[in-house]
Amino acid sequence: MPMTKDKLETKITRRKSSFRFSLIIIFLGILAVIFLKTSFFEIKNVEVKNNYIVSKDEIVTLANVRGENIFLINKKKITENIANNPYVKEVKIQRSLPDEVIIDIKEKDIKGLIKLKNSFINVDGEGNMIQIVNQFPNCKLPLIEGVKLEEYEPNKSIIGRDENKLKALKSVLTLTDYKEYKKLIYSINISDPFNIKLTTINKMEIYIGDWNNMQYKLELAYYAMKNPALNGKTGVLEVMAEDGTVIFKTKEVKNK
Template sequence: MAVPSLYAARQSHPKKRRWHVVQSLFFIFVFSLAVFVFLQSSFFRVKAIKVNGNKQFTKAEVVALTGLQQGLNIFKANLKQAEEKAVLHPMVRQVEIIRDLPDTIIINLTERKAIGLVAQNGNFIVMSEDGCYLSKVNNLSNINLPIITGIDLGQAGPGQKVADGKLKTALDYLMTMPENIRAAVSEINVSDLNNIRMFTIDKAEVRFGDAKRIGDKIKLYQEVINQNYQNRIQYMDISYRGSPVVKFIEPKKQDKPQQ
């Protein structure tokens, strides 16, 4: 009985190994091809685009800003490019777009909020809470926003942020106020950052002083107006620590009856 030599046994192993390698590569190729074909199939076509966080935009407007559309393969959608397109609009502060496999795209939107107006060249500029130039208006009949005076926007245009310390101070005061308090503000003047003044729609003057302790000053202001003085305040000084100084409007003297 012939016994195979050790040399012959050693020669057979490399062939088997090569065959296994070829088989493995073939199966990897077939699997990759199948995955590729599957990913290109209609199963991954975008059938729905959801929008979250939109208050000032309609859903259709938000989708149009991104350039996304239904029917597109979800993996071919360039989400980063879509985000970059959307934030070009001044009212869009931030946008995050994610895939929700297999067929849905979700747009999470953070809008800017109009907080005040700044006069410029005979018009008014709508400013956001983060100091962004939103739009230009010339008719204030349908706009209930406080006017910020004492600043110059320079050459700023729509969508640009204004890096101005006075503007930031005014916005800090306005954003610290609850909405119902802010709605009663007619003007805030920051021409002198050591003598910041606010005027209400009832023509009362509020003297804030500097830009320190903004939160404390707003709380003091709330405490005073909650006393329901019925528009009798001429001015209020809360620029110093301690109790606010309140000056009331002197009642008009009635004419003495003629004898």
């Protein structure tokens, strides 16, 4: 049966539309090849933000994106590579056309140190091990005592399963958030989490009880140490959070 004029025109229109669509696909394909092959979109610059501990060079090396096409980089893989650095907590990656990648990192907050044999290990605010350092760093971080540590395992808690010790550690490490406390405290001892002991750089011992009301107890101890009557003295400060008092006692010397 011969086609009517309307059917023939419809068929021709469909063929034209199909042809145009094919041309568009081919054009887009050629355009994509140009984008992927041209050096115009090769990454030439890597900007690193918010790195205070880890150097820019190390982040750039871990990212390993220079010379790559900006559209072909694997952001997940780059994030994993950078996160291999023990000090890196979070990574955000952003493309900036035509040839720049911006890497924004969040570093772990180092709160203290713990001794392991002849070395020290950085510890974050969650009580996790970060990295071994060969000598006691001059960075005003308190030394953590009263914890038995057998070996270094990155990102593992120094406490283990003792929930009370972990609560005590996390609470007392907040003292490093305050410059006035941080520069005074040499060590913290959590061997008994219900009787936490701080030792100042001047060898004054401070007994603060358990981990509750930590900021209030630290304030009481700080203002007690500022008392001129204690200048040059060593001994023990007992912080009584219940009634807001601090008692100074001369430390008894045991006879050998």
